[in-house]
Structures are given as C-alpha cells and as structure tokens.
Amino acid sequence: MISDLLYRLRALFRRRSVESELDAELRAHFHRQVEKFVKSGLPLEEAKRRARLEFGGFDQVKEECRDARGVNLIETTIQDLRYGLRMLRKSPGFAAVAVVTLALGIGANTAIFSVVNAVLLRPLPYPNADRLVVVGERWMGGGGDLAPPDYLDIAAENRAFEQMAAYKSWNFNLSAGPRPERVTGAVITTNTFSLLGVDPVLGRGFLQGDGGPGGERTVVLGYTLWQARFGARPDVVGEKISLNDEPYTVVGVMPRWFDFPDGAQLWVPPRFAVPEHPLRLDVDPATMTGSHYFDSIGRLRAGVSVAEARADVDRVIRHIAEARPDSEATNGAWIETLHQVQVGDIRSALLVLLAAVGLVLLIACANVANLLLTRGAGRRKEMAIRSTLGAGRAAIARQLFTESLLLAAAGGGLGILLASWGTVPLAGLIPEDLRNMVQPGVDGRVLAFTALASLLGAIFFGLTPALQGARFAPMEALKETGRSSAPGRHRVQRALVVAESALAVVLLVGAGLLVKSFLRLMQVNAGFDPTRLVTLKLSLPAARYPDKASQNLFVRQVLDHVETLPGVESASVTTRLPLGGGESHRGIQIEGRPSRPGEDLDTFYAVVAPDYFRTLGIPLLRGRDFSDHDDANSLRVVIINNSMARTFWPGEDPVGKRISMDDKPLEIVGVVGDTHQRDLTGPVEPMTYAVYAQEPWPFLTVAIRAAGSPASLMTEAERAVHAVDKDEPVFDVQTMSEVVEASVSPRRFYMLLLGIFALVALSLAAVGLFGVISFGVVQRTREIGIRLALGAQRSAVLRTVVGEGMRLTFLGLAVGLGAAVALTRLMGSLLYSVRPADPETFMAVSVLLTAVAGLASYIPARRATKVDPMVALRHE
C-alpha cells in the first residue's frame, strides 16, 4: 500500500525523468523490431512501416502507461480543478448565486450543529465528566432532593460512588463596597470541587476542616465576581469580607468558566456535614428527616454504569428503610448524568432544528442542481467539442462534478464564516446551566461536519447534472443550432422542483405548528394580570433578621413605604411569584378525610401578605382575603386556589374547613382563582397560600401594581427598600410582563428560528420553480410563437404555462403533506394544545404554497404571452 503510494508520488514528482525513460524504452523497442524485420529480409522502409503499424500510437501507449503508473488520477484532478475554476470565473453571476445559496444552507447547518455539538455532543468541561451524576430520590415522576439523613446514609453505605457531595444554592448579601450587592452563591460540602475535578486558579479550595460550627468561615470566589468586585487582585486571598453580615476569609478563586451550581459566584462550606437549612442555620440537618432542600451529586467509580449505581443506591435505601422507618426515600433512587440533567428539555428542540436546517440545505442543493442543469443545457456544444476531441464520458462527468465540488467547497468556506456570526445569537439556545461552560465555536468536529455537509451537498446537487452532461450524442449536439431541450434533463428539473416544494411544505407545516402553539400559549389565561406590575426580590440575612418578628417588621415597613409612593395602586409580598421559577411544595393533611395508604397529598405553597391577590389581579372567589388581623397571635389561616377546592371539596364550600401542615391546623378562609405557577403549558396544580405575618420567610418578592407606567416605579421602589434598610440588596427588579415573557422565550426562539428556516425554504422553492418555468418558456419560445401564429389565444398560453407550474406544485404539496404527517409527530413535545396533524395548519400551508407558486409561475407565463410570433420564429 505504502510502496504503491511512494511509486505514484515518485512518478508524479519525477514525471519528467520517468517520461523520458519511457520514451527511450519505447524507442529502443521500436528499433529492435525494425532490426528484426530487416534481418528477415525486408527493406528498411518497409520494416519501419510494419513496425509502426504493429506498434500503434506512441502517445496512446504512453498515456496508458501513465494510467498504469497511477499518475493520471492526480494529474487530471488538478487539470479538472484548473479548468473548473476557469469556467466558473467565466460565469461569475452563476457562480455567485450558487455559492451564496450553498453558503446560506451550509452556514445555517454549521451554526445549528455547532450548538448541538457544544450542548449535546461535547462532554462537560470536567475531567471524566461522564462519571458525574445527580443523585436524588424518585418523586412525582422525576427526581427529588434527598432528605439530609437519607443523603448521609447513602453517602456512607453506597459502593457505586468514589464520593458524593451536597450543595445548596444560596443568595449572599455582599457588603464590600458603597452598595450592598446580592450575589448568587452556594453552600457546598468541602469535597465538591475535588469531586468535580476543578482546582482554583488562585489560592486553595476547601479543606476537610473548613466550615464547621465555631470555626473560621472561609469563602472561595468566582472569577467574574473577583474581577468585578475585587479588581482581580491576587492578594485577595486572606482578605476578610462580609457575607450576610458575617465575616468570611477568602481562600481561593475559581476558574472563569466555573459557575456550578446555577451560576454561583461564591462558595462557602457548610457548618455541618451537609448544607444547613435556610431557616434553621444552627440546627444540625442530620435530624431533619422530612426536609428536602439541597441537591447531591456523585462521581461514579470507574466502570460503574448509571443503572448499576441506581441498583446500588436502591439497595442502600431498602437497608435504610429497615433501620429507620421515618426515612422518606421509599420510592427508590433517581440517578441521571449531570450532563443530561443540565441539558434538560433542549435535546428534542435542538434535534428538530437540526433536521429543519438540514431540509433547508437539501432545498438549496436542489436549487443549485437546477442551476447546473440549466447551465448544462447551454454548455452542450462545449461538451460535444470536448467529446469529439477524445474526452470520454467518464472524463466529462468527472470534469462537471469537479466544478460542483469547487462550488460546494466555496459554499462551505463561506458557510463557516456565516456560521461563526450565527452562533452569537444562537447562544440563546444553550440551557442556562451550561451557558458559561460551553461555547458554540468551530472545532474539529464542526469542521468535519461542514466538510461532510458540503461533500454530500456536492454529490446531491452535482452528480445528476454531471451524468446528464455526459449522456448525449455529440454529433447531434453539434448539429443543433442553439439551445433546445433535452427531455431527460427537463424531467430531472421538474422532479427537483417537486422535491423542493415537498421539503418546503414539511418546514412550513413544522413552523406553522409552532406558531399556532405559541399563539395558543399567548391566549392562555395565566390567572393574573401581568400589566403595570413591578416585582423585585429581597433576601433577608439571618444575622440582621434572625427571627420571624424582625422579618415581619421589615416587610411591614417596606410595604408601608412603597404604598405611599406616588403612582402605586397597591403592593404586597409573596415568597413565590407565578412563572418565576423554582419549586415550593408542602405536604398537607385534610381534616376529616382519612389519608389513604401510599397517598402523598401535596400542594404548591406560597406565603403572601394581605392585598396580594388584589395586587396581582387574582380574583377572590369565596370567603375573604388575608388582613392585618391575621397575625402571629391569631388563628392560623390559609387561602386555597380554585383547583384545590374542586379537588378536595367537590361540590362543597371549603371556607371554614381545616387542613394541617406539619401537624399544625390551618383554617381555610378564602378561595382564589387559579394561576399558572410553574409554566403556562402545564396544568394548574392545587395551591395553598399562607399569610406572611404568621409564616415569615427570608426570601421574598415584592409585587407593586402601578397606576400608570411601571418603568418609573422601578428605581423608586428600590429606594423605598433602602429607606428601611440601606444594606439590603434589591435584585431582579423587573416587570411582571418580563417574567411572563422570560417563561415563554425559549418557545418564541424556536418558533422564530423554525419560521425563518421555513421562509427561506419557501423562497428557495419559489425561486426554483420560477427558474424551471422560465427556462421552459425560453426553450419553448419557438413553439409558443408557432401556436400564436396559428391563432392560439394568449390566455390559453398563459393557462398552459401556469398550469404546468401548478401541476408540479400540487405534486410537491401532496408529497410534502404526507411527509409532514409522518415527521411532525416527532416534534410533539414542542407543541402546545395543537395536534401534530392539525388540519388548519395543513390548510394554511397549502394555500400559502399555492399562492407563492402561482406567482412564481405567473411571471414567466406573462412573458410567454408577450412572445412576438415573428421574432419567435426567427429565434435561435
């Protein structure tokens, strides 16, 4: 194999000497033959003639020797490339259209693929990232957090993990400057960094002894925070800073990309073996059997699979259940890879987009193929001449295909450029957890993808024209006086147009379904009125607001201040804003309703101040709102939503009924309208509201209903908070419309992208149809002229031409709708309250395509009717 290659290369690079050797060899052979004939008695001249006759053509022999040496393949490729470049330079308009069409198709594919590559294919940037898993218990069809005692038992008894770590996202009030700032951070067990395999860029990570009750509090800073708030000073290590009004010593700085978990920018060790409970900082969580508030991860031992880890943890859980009947992890283990958890739902959306953009490339290729075929018709003479000069069919096909490869290469190169711009807006596709870690750049895999897409494209659009170009009788072509049609070519072009419209239909249906889903989503009644509503978040540090009384006082003062601001209609607080993200569930028991075995009654839970429902615009259906008289000293009361009332008290009035939570009895005083809490698409869940004065909580959102524009209130509301406590950071100040918008923005983004792809597909298909019909008209000018001369009506000509376009379109439409029925089923998870085979969407797409195709064939048809019979007959 290698010697073969060496031989070829030697033959290529030492071509001149190899050629002259061959020449000498053949000459010697010839002379010997002549000598032989002379010896046998022939005269010299006759001997030479006979020898030459026997020998055949010198050059032919040489050419065959070259072929045998294997030089020709390389040489002719270079020749073909040169010739191809020359031909493309000679028709720059054609080349430009083809290259730009391909570049758009390939570029869009490369851009989407680079995101797919970054999010789905590349591993997370941790060493042996495939061994990192999230560990939880099965809960409500997904994964739930482990209770501290269960976590500790699993961490101690499992055999599947090298180690396990626990972490809790936490907001810190950092007072290291003129204004207090709220920083997202986390309380993490001291082994978290080493489990992930990430080292600090400065200083050290946590040591086993860090944290712990009474010990010195240490903190590791995130790179971005270090740059922004500490001027990137290397001597920050050892410095004392104040977090939540407690002193901490900085021990290290993490790398720039590292923001695990959830965008954390600082990390502190827990006071206990696991992160402390947000409300009971000084209580050892090891005793909290019913609290589920922190996340855990594990690093699998080498060679242990996720399934084996599940089985192992299940074993431990069974063991725990025997030893400790109060354990809550009875449903078994829930273990998934960290990558999968962080990628989340985006996988199917990305794959749908990749498929869609692949279809766009197919259509672009079909268009270029059409261009090539049309151009091939004009090059028949050129090919005929080449063919009579001795070029074989294979040589001509190879030449034509080389031109296609050149186009594809240029398109691919330009496409990569386009893609590198495209990845900037596409970064919005990356799930938030991964945004800092992965950059959708062009790497080896993306380059390989682009090269492959270009090559496949070239095969797709170049092969048929190349074969068509080589398949004809040269003599006929030379005899032809001008451009006239080759029926085979025309059939292929029509087939391409049909395919293009079919593909465009699939994309249009896909985009149409997403648009309809989005419109449906926008019509969903969220259950509250998001207009003129300002929200801001606060988190009260335990050092300054250690107890319920102080938290309650702070909230009352803030609300008093805010309510007196001009332009405020009403204001209240909640611990959980609808559509604001996060989970808050509480288990309940219903008085007088025996709990069924295995049943976990569970409701969404929020704590709100009086006037909350009025502020949000949630209707009060029965009973009363909370009032200032519902305080720590009065009867415990709750308000429930309508869906909870219907679920547990069907046909009854729940007002006055009692439920209990953590064994504390609560009386229902009112029923309010349903609100979408988690997202707009899911069902409304039962929900319980408690009153802030009775159940204070340090993390809260202030909601303010403005009389006019909410924008001016945003800064004033912040000032009102600082009037109560100047060290209290205010964060996430936004209007409720922005909150709602953020909850649907991924859907809006997919819809826009797919919509753009579909429109590009539609225009490409229309251009393709336009091209083929126009070409047909030009070729049939003479025929049309004759018909007109024989008295045909111009309207009849118009009908014929448009009719042909429509026939192709309807064929494409039929194929496309069929394909769409099969394919859109795959995007079911992206749709909302629209069936994949939605007749309305299919109808709308059919009308749209027919209209556009009608226009695309009407323009050339008009031209056909303008044909002057006299000119047409002289045409050519």
Add this chain to the structure above:
Amino acid sequence: MPNQRIDLPQGTLDLLILKTLALEPQHGWAISERIQQISSDVLRVQQGSLYPALHRLERRGWIKAKWGASENNRRAKYYELTRSGCRQLEAEESDWRRLTAAVGQVLSIAD
C-alpha cells in the same frame, strides 16, 4: 498466421510476464519476443499492452526496473522479479493450473 493469434486477458499477460522474468531479467522487447517464441507464435504481445502491464507490475512491487547494457552494448531497461513477485508468480501459476484443469474437466463432460 494472424488468425491463430489469441488476445490475452490482462491477468494472463501479467502471469506470462512474471514467468518470463523468472527465468532471467529481460528488457521489454525481449519479453515480447520470448513469449512469442515459446508459445510457437500463438501468443503475441502488443506493445500497447506490454508497457502498461510492466508499469502496473512495477507499481505493485512485483518487478523492478534498472538500466543496463544490452547484448550489443546498447542501454536498455531491464526488468527483474522481486521477492514478492516470486510469491505472486507461484500463487498465480497454481491458480492458473487449477482453473485450466477445472475448465478442461467441464469441457470434456460437455462433449
């Protein structure tokens, strides 16, 4: 005489060249003469197929070429069998024998 000539399939020509060269290194003309001679003029090798075949065999590494002085002191390109060429010849020879024997058997039955 031309009527008795048989056109050689490519693989067979390669085999004949290898066999000829197994006797002694030869230049191109002598190879074609030798084949013609030994086959009593039945097999004639056209130059048009001989030289491409030689180049092909050289590329595969079965023969190698070097320039030397010929019988009457003219420079000529001599081809000789390489070690892998020897092995190739043995393999092809036995293949050929099995093939002709088998074909012969079939033909004799058909009569």
